[in-house]
Each structure stands twice: as C-alpha cells, then as structure tokens.
Amino acid sequence: MTATALPRPRRTRRTMPGLTPTLGFTLFYLGLIVLIPLAGVFFKASGLGFAGLWKVITSERVLAALSLSFGAAAIAAVLNAVFGAIVAWVFVRYEFPGKRLFDAFIDLPFALPTAVAGIALTALYSENGWIGSVLALAGIKVAYTPLGIIVAMTFIGLPFVVRTVEPVLREVERDLEEAAATLGARRWQTVLRVIAPAVFPSLVTGFALSFARAVGEYGSVIFIAGNFPMVSEIAPLLIIIKLEEFDYKGATAVAATMLVLSFLLLLTINLLQAWVRRRV
Amino acid sequence: MKTLSSIAGLLLALATSSPGAAELLNASFDVARPFYKSYNTAFAAEWKRRTGSEPTLNVSHGGSSKQARAVIDGLEADVVTMNSPLDIDAIAASGLLAKDWQTRFPQASSPSWSTILFIVRKGNPKGIRDWSDLVKPGVKLVIPNPKTSGNGRYSYLAAWQYAKTRPGGNDDAAKAFVGKLFANVPVLDTGGRGATTTFAQRGVGDVLLTFENEIALTREEFTQDGFEVVVPSLTVRADNPVAVVDKVAAKHGTAELARAYLEYHYSPEAQALFAANGVRPADDKVLQANAARFPAVNVFTVEQGFGSWAQAQSVHFSDGGLFDQLFAKK
Numbered sequence: 001m002t003a004t005a006l007p008r009p010r011r012t013r014r015t016m017p018g019l020t021p022t023l024g025f026t027l028f029y030l031g032l033i034v035l036i037p038l039a040g041v042f043f044k045a046s047g048l049g050f051a052g053l054w055k056v057i058t059s060e061r062v063l064a065a066l067s068l069s070f071g072a073a074a075i076a077a078v079l080n081a082v083f084g085a086i087v088a089w090v091f092v093r094y095e096f097p098g099k100r101l102f103d104a105f106i107d108l109p110f111a112l113p114t115a116v117a118g119i120a121l122t123a124l125y126s127e128n129g130w131i132g133s134v135l136a137l138a139g140i141k142v143a144y145t146p147l148g149i150i151v152a153m154t155f156i157g158l159p160f161v162v163r164t165v166e167p168v169l170r171e172v173e174r175d176l177e178e179a180a181a182t183l184g185a186r187r188w189q190t191v192l193r194v195i196a197p198a199v200f201p202s203l204v205t206g207f208a209l210s211f212a213r214a215v216g217e218y219g220s221v222i223f224i225a226g227n228f229p230m231v232s233e234i235a236p237l238l239i240i241i242k243l244e245e246f247d248y249k250g251a252t253a254v255a256a257t258m259l260v261l262s263f264l265l266l267l268t269i270n271l272l273q274a275w276v277r278r279r280v
Numbered sequence: 281m282k283t284l285s286s287i288a289g290l291l292l293a294l295a296t297s298s299p300g301a302a303e304l305l306n307a308s309f310d311v312a313r314p315f316y317k318s319y320n321t322a323f324a325a326e327w328k329r330r331t332g333s334e335p336t337l338n339v340s341h342g343g344s345s346k347q348a349r350a351v352i353d354g355l356e357a358d359v360v361t362m363n364s365p366l367d368i369d370a371i372a373a374s375g376l377l378a379k380d381w382q383t384r385f386p387q388a389s390s391p392s393w394s395t396i397l398f399i400v401r402k403g404n405p406k407g408i409r410d411w412s413d414l415v416k417p418g419v420k421l422v423i424p425n426p427k428t429s430g431n432g433r434y435s436y437l438a439a440w441q442y443a444k445t446r447p448g449g450n451d452d453a454a455k456a457f458v459g460k461l462f463a464n465v466p467v468l469d470t471g472g473r474g475a476t477t478t479f480a481q482r483g484v485g486d487v488l489l490t491f492e493n494e495i496a497l498t499r500e501e502f503t504q505d506g507f508e509v510v511v512p513s514l515t516v517r518a519d520n521p522v523a524v525v526d527k528v529a530a531k532h533g534t535a536e537l538a539r540a541y542l543e544y545h546y547s548p549e550a551q552a553l554f555a556a557n558g559v560r561p562a563d564d565k566v567l568q569a570n571a572a573r574f575p576a577v578n579v580f581t582v583e584q585g586f587g588s589w590a591q592a593q594s595v596h597f598s599d600g601g602l603f604d605q606l607f608a609k610k
Contacts, residue, residue, distance in 0.1 A: 059600070060608055119477075128483040144467045144484070227425060227468040229607035240470070241427045242599070244345045246352075246370050250599060 038259065045252040056253040061229055062238060066254075069235040070261065072146060073214035076153035081207045084161025085199070091162070092169045106163070109156045114219030121152055122224045144226030149234065152220040157210030164206035165199060172198045201273050208269040215262055302327070302335040302537050307357035309344040309430075310473070311493055312520075315557040316341075316361075322553065323544050327537070335537060343471060344430050351376065351525060358529045358538045361522045363394075363491075364430045365582075366589045368523050381523040387562045390519035391545035392554040395577050396434050397515065399479065399488040399495060402506035406486045410512045411442040414487065415460040422485040424475040425468040426596075426603055430518070431475075432468075435489040436603065437592060438516040441585040445514065459606050480507070491518065492574070496558020509575075517579040520559065 016022075045053060056062060091103060109117065125132040126143040135142055142148045172195055180190045218236040226232040235258055242251035308316060320337040327335050340357065342350065348367035351357050352374045362368055365382065368389075372379045382388045400408050406419055414421050426432035436458065443449050443457035467484055469475040472494050479488035487510075495509060522542045529535040544550055551561035555570040567574060586592035596602045 061604065122482065126482040126484065143482070222470055223474070226466065227470065229468075229604070237470070241425070243349065244428045245598065246345075246349065246373075247599065 041252050041255050041259065044248060045256040048249045048253055052249070053253050053256075056250050057257045061233070062235070062254055062257075064230045065233050065235040065238045066257065066261070068146060068149070068233065069215055069258070070265075072149045072234075073153055073211050073217075076150050076157055076214045077207050077211035079150075079154050080157045080161045080210045081203055084158055084206060084210075085165050085203055087158075088162045088165040088169055091166060106159050108159075110159050114156060114217065115223065117155060118152060118220035118223030121155060121220065122148070125151060125224065143224050144228075144232065146225075146232050148224035148226070149221050149232060152224050153214035153217060156217055156220055157214050160209035160213060161203070161206030164202045164209065168199055168202040169195075201277050204269060204273045204276065208266055208273075211269075212262060212266060215258065302331075302333055302534065303532075304335060304337050304359065304534055304537055304541055305355075305357045306337070306339045306359050306361055306541070307347045307351050307355060308339050308341055308361040309347060309363045310341050311363070311491070311497060312361060312559075313339075313341050314497070315553060315559065318553055318557075319545075319550060322549055323541060326544060326547075327540065330540075337541070343428075345370075345428075356528050356532070357525055358532055358534045359522065359524050359542055361520065361542075363518065363520050364433070364589070365390075365519060365521045366433075366593055368521055369589060371523075371525065376528065377523055377526045382521065384524070385522065385542060386546055388519065388521065389523060390521045391542075391550070391562050392520045392559045393562065394491045394493045394518045394520065394559055395515050395579055396431065396438050396489055396518065397492050397495060397577075398510040398512060399490065399507050400486060400510055402508065404508055404510070408487050408510055411439055411457075411461075411514070414439070414464065415457060419464055419487070420466050420485040421461070421464050421487045421489060422467060422469070422475050422479040423462075423465050423489045424472050425470055428470045429472055429475075431472045431489070431491045431494065433592075433597060434491075434516050434518050436596065437582060437585065438512075438514070440596075441516065441580055442512070442514050444585075455602065458602075462606050492560070493558040496573075511575050511577055514578050514580065516585075517581045519581070 048056065057066075087106070091099070122143050123129050125135070125148060127133060127136045127141070129143070132141075132143055140147075142151055176194050177190050180194050185193070216236060218234070218240070221234055222237055225234060225237070227237055235254060239251045239254050242248075242254065306316065316339045320339065324335055324337060327333075340347065340350075340355065344363045344367050347355075347357075347360070348362065348370050351360060351371050360368060360371060365388075368377075368381060369379075371377055372381055378384075385391070398408060400406070406416075407413065408419070413419065423435050424432040426436040439458050439461050440454045443454040444451060446453075467475075467478050469478055472490055475488060476490060476494060478484045522545060524535065524538045524542060526535075529538045546562070548563070548566065551563045551566040554561040555566055555573060558573070560574055561567050561570070582589055582592055586595070594601065
C-alpha cells in the first residue's frame with residue numbers, strides 16, 4: 001500500500017479520535033459541576049473585601065480550627081499511608097481465609113454515611129465504650145479530644161491508600177524481586193530499592209486523597225470531636241456555626257481559605273509526585 | 281438528614297401541587313414533628329368544616345435556624361413555626377415577612393413555649409438542685425453549643441440571668457459564673473438531640489441541660505434508665521413563635537389559609553395537643569389542667585432579662601461576643 005492511499009492523512013494528527021469534543025465536554029462538565037460552584041464561594045467571600053477576609057481568617061478561633069483540621073488530617077494521612085500500604089501488601093501477597101470478605105470491608109468507609117461512622121466510633125471510644133473503657137484504664141482519652149478527630153479521619157481515609165497502592169503493588173514484577181535476591185540483595189534492600197520506588201508515587205497519591213478527604217470531613221468528626229472552641233473544633237464546624245449565625249460571608253471566607261490551602265497542598269504533593277516519577 | 285427531609289418536603293410540595301387545591305407548606309423545627317402530625321389532621325378537619333374543601337398540609341422539619349436559612353434561600357414555606365423568635369427575625373430581615381410579625385397573633389405570636397430543665401442520673405449522686413451546683417469542681421455537664429442550637433442559647437442565658445439576679449449579682453459576676461459553668465462542659469454537641477445522646481447513651485456528664493419538650497420526647501427511654509428531672513430555682517421561657525411568610529403566601533394565594541392555620545394554634549383543641557406533646561400551652565387554663573405533666577417553674581423571658589433577642593444575640597453569641605470570649609482567654 002502506498003502513502004497516497006491513506007485518506008486525508010494530514011488532518012488527523014491526533015492519536016485519539018474525537019479529542020476536541022471530548023476535551024470540550026470535559027471542560028464544560030468540570031466547569032458546571034466543580035468550578036462554577038467553587039467560584040460562587042469566592043464570590044460570596046469577596047463581599048467582605050480583603051481587610052474583612054483577613055480579619056475573619058486571622059481570628060484566634062479560626063486559626064486554631066484551621067490548624068487542627070489540617071494538622072489532624074496530615075497525621076491521619078500519614079497513619080493511613082503506613083498502615084494502608086501494609087494492608088495492601090497483605091492483600092496482594094498472601095492468601096488467607098475470608099480474604100474476599102475483608103477486601104469488601106475495606107471499602108465500607110467509602111459507602112457508609114459519615115455520621116453513622118462518627119456515631120459508631122464515638123460509641124466505641126467513649127469512656128463507657130468497648131475500646132474507650134480499656135484505654136481509660138491507661139489514662140488515654142480518645143472520644144471528645146483531638147485524638148478522637150484523628151481516629152475518625154484515619155477511619156474515613158483508609159480505603160484511599162489501600163485502593164491506590166494495591167493495583168501498583170500487583171504490577172510489581174516478582175521477577176525483579178527474585179533477580180534482586182539472586183544478585184545477593186538482602187530482604188530490606190529489595191523492599192527499599194525495588195518495591196518502594198515502584199509503589200511510592202501511588203502511595204503519595206493515596207496519601208493526598210486521604211488527606212484531602214479528612215480536611216473536609218464533617219459528619220464523622222463532629223460526633224467524636226467534643227467540638228470545644230480552640231481545642232477540638234474543626235474548621236468545617238466553624239463554617240456551620242457561622243451559617244447558624246446567618247453570617248454567610250464569614251462562613252464562605254473560612255471555606256475559601258480551606259479551598260486555597262487544600263489546593264496549594266495538593267498542588268505541592270502533585271509536583272512532588274511528578275519529581276519522584278522523573279527520578280525513578 | 282435534616283437537609284434531606286427539607287428537600288423531601290419541598291419535592292412533596294411540588295409533586296402534590298395542583299391548581300385550585302388549598303395547599304400549605306409549614307417549615308418547622310425537628311422536635312415539633314409529632315405535634316404537627318396530629319395538629320395537621322385536626323386543622324384539616326376544621327378547615328373542611330369551615331370551607332368544605334380538604335387542604336393539603338405539608339411540613340418540613342429541621343434544625344430551627346437551618347429551616348430559617350432554607351426559607352431565606354428560597355424554600356417556599358407559607359408559614360414558619362420555630363423554636364426561637366431569632367429565627368423568624370432573620371427571615372424578616374431578608375424582607376420575606378413584616379418586621380412586626382410578633383404583633384400579628386396573640387402572646388407575641390407564640391402559641392406554646394418550653395423551658396430549660398436539668399436531667400441528672402438516677403438518685404442524683406452529685407446532689408444537683410440548682411445552677412450554683414453546676415459550677416462546683418468535679419461536676420460535668422452536657423450542654424449543646426449555644427452557637428449552633430436553640431437550647432444551648434437558652435441554657436446559657438438562663439445561667440447568666442441566674443447569676444446576675446442573685447444577691448450581689450451583676451454582669452461581671454454573671455460572666456465569671458458562666459465561664460466556670462462552661463469550664464465544666466466536656467462536650468459541646470451541635471444540637472439538642474446530639475447532647476441527649478452524649479449524656480444518655482455515652483454516659484458522659486452528671487447533668488444534661490435541655491428543653492422540657494425534648495425530655496418529654498425521650499421520657500420513656502429516660503425513665504427506663506432511671507434519670508431524674510431537676511427544676512432549678514430560675515429558668516428561661518423559650519417561646520415557640522409562628523408567622524406567615526407574607527411574600528410566599530401572597531405568591532401562592534394562601535394568605536387566608538395560612539392565617540387560619542396559625543390562628544388555630546390558639547384553639548382549645550390545639551392547646552391540649554401541645555400539652556399532650558410535652559410543650560407548654562400558652563393558654564394558662566390548659567396549662568393548669570395539665571399541671572401534673574408540667575411542674576411549676578419560675579421563668580423569665582429573654583426580653584425581660586436581656587432587652588430583646590437581637591440584643592442578646594449581638595452581645596453574647598455574635599462573632600467575638602461574650603460567649604466567644606469565654607474560650608478566647610484560655
């Protein structure tokens with residue numbers, strides 16, 4: 001076959017057919033569902049003016065709530081990254097009875113109404129609960145303290161890490177590990193030099209997803225938090241409180257601040273991930 | 281849940297609307313659910329007797345302030361029935377109804393009221409009799425957050441007024457008293473029901489402060505577990521006001537029905553229904569007839585203690601107000 005037989009070769013430069021309508025739809029849909037509502041938040045908050053906005057977000061109570069929300073979410077995401085990776089590893093590499101059942105359980109925090117999770121966790125961890133009563137003997141209070149917030153955030157974030165790491169772990173070639181072993185690598189060297197670099201980018205993704213979900217989490221946290229101003233009051237609760245006061249602008253100011261902070265953090269994590277990928 | 285039920289109420293209102301049929305949407309608060317179930321049946325029968333047509337009466341329930349916000353944001357309720365005048369004032373501020381709504385119906389437009397009482401554990405082990413017992417070291421009390429709930433606000437104001445009207449009391453003493461009181465609160469739930477759960481199910485605290493009608497609703501559960509009700513020496517009258525949302529009623533052509541619906545709240549039948557649901561009827565005779573259910577209380581109104589709701593709100597609960605200062609100093 002000669003080149004001349006190809007119909008209009010110059011006009012289909014793109015590999016994927018129908019990219020233009022697809023891209024158009026994506027942008028339109030993203031705009032409609034995500035960007036326009038978010039722009040609304042900024043629009044309402046902008047009614048305060050810069051000075052007013054600054055006054056709201058630098059008030060002692062808002063700062064305390066923001067640092068609690070982001071701090072607890074970060075701790076929860078780290079816990080999830082460590083233990084979620086272990087759970088994923090166990091699921092990929094070992095067979096045990098009831099594995100499928102446990103596999104289904106992992107997704108429960110996705111599906112469960114968060115308020116139900118919050119009530120269940122509070123029942124377990126309060127001082128007359130199963131776990132809480134045991135911990136109370138050791139003098140550890142979980143429910144109605146910042147520790148409880150971390151517990152709730154860890155609970156809702158776990159599936160994000162497991163489900164992002166699992167497929168990648170499955171793809172890591174056993175041959176590579178065996179090759180490493182035959183070349184005299186110790187077990188920890190194989191884990192560190194062969195498995196970790198392959199899994200790391202997906203682990204970072206899982207961490208970021210878990211973190212983002214925890215920052216905005218409301219339903220499961222308010223039941224276990226105790227909601228004490230300056231101590232255990234999360235930023236989303238402050239937004240609700242401001243709405244209850246019919247202070248729409250103040251509420252959206254806190255919301256907009258959370259959005260910007262989350263976006264910056266996620267952007268940083270994405271850049272870090274890209275940097276890691278390039279190095280691997 | 282609450283948003284869902286208000287959405288469901290709205291959908292129901294839309295789905296069942298047909299031209300000509302008299303139809304009404306009442307945006308009300310959570311705890312009033314059982315009351316309006318029986319009230320709507322009674323009023324529908326009364327309206328049919330009067331006009332011959334059967335009205336469709338819908339109620340959407342949610343937190344009182346949440347419902348007010350929904351109405352401000354476009355929930356087309358013809359009437360609102362709330363647990364705090366503050367919420368109707370907020371709707372009035374948005375221009376949907378007249379600012380003088382409290383003059384439209386008897387008793388400052390409040391056909392019923394409730395009050396804040398204490399619930400203690402069986403045998404009252406900490407010996408709690410009055411407000412002064414709540415600030416003692418070692419006593420833990422559960423109160424919902426005054427920023428997010430009506431009963432929290434009322435409890436706070438009642439404590440303040442108690443301290444202020446004691447011999448030698450003044451605003452500074454009241455501030456110190458309320459500060460000590462909140463230092464004894466281990467959990468600030470966002471609403472009354474959450475606080476009840478924290479106290480009754482989680483076993484947190486020695487005393488729960490909440491609305492009398494909330495206690496009435498959960499009485500069975502409470503008496504089973506042997507909780508006891510304590511009536512303090514002074515408490516607050518919590519009016520449950522009602523109002524026609526003028527603009528919406530005019531638009532729907534339901535002004536007459538809406539007015540009749542609210543007026544009927546003052547009828548002897550409706551007053552008795554309030555009593556049966558644990559809410560104090562505004563009619564003193566009906567209240568006397570139900571004295572067994574409602575212990576005598578020494579109450580003040582927010583207007584008497586704090587001038588007006590708007591003033592109480594701006595001084596105590598607004599951003600950076602006295603309530604916020606209790607926590608900022610730590």
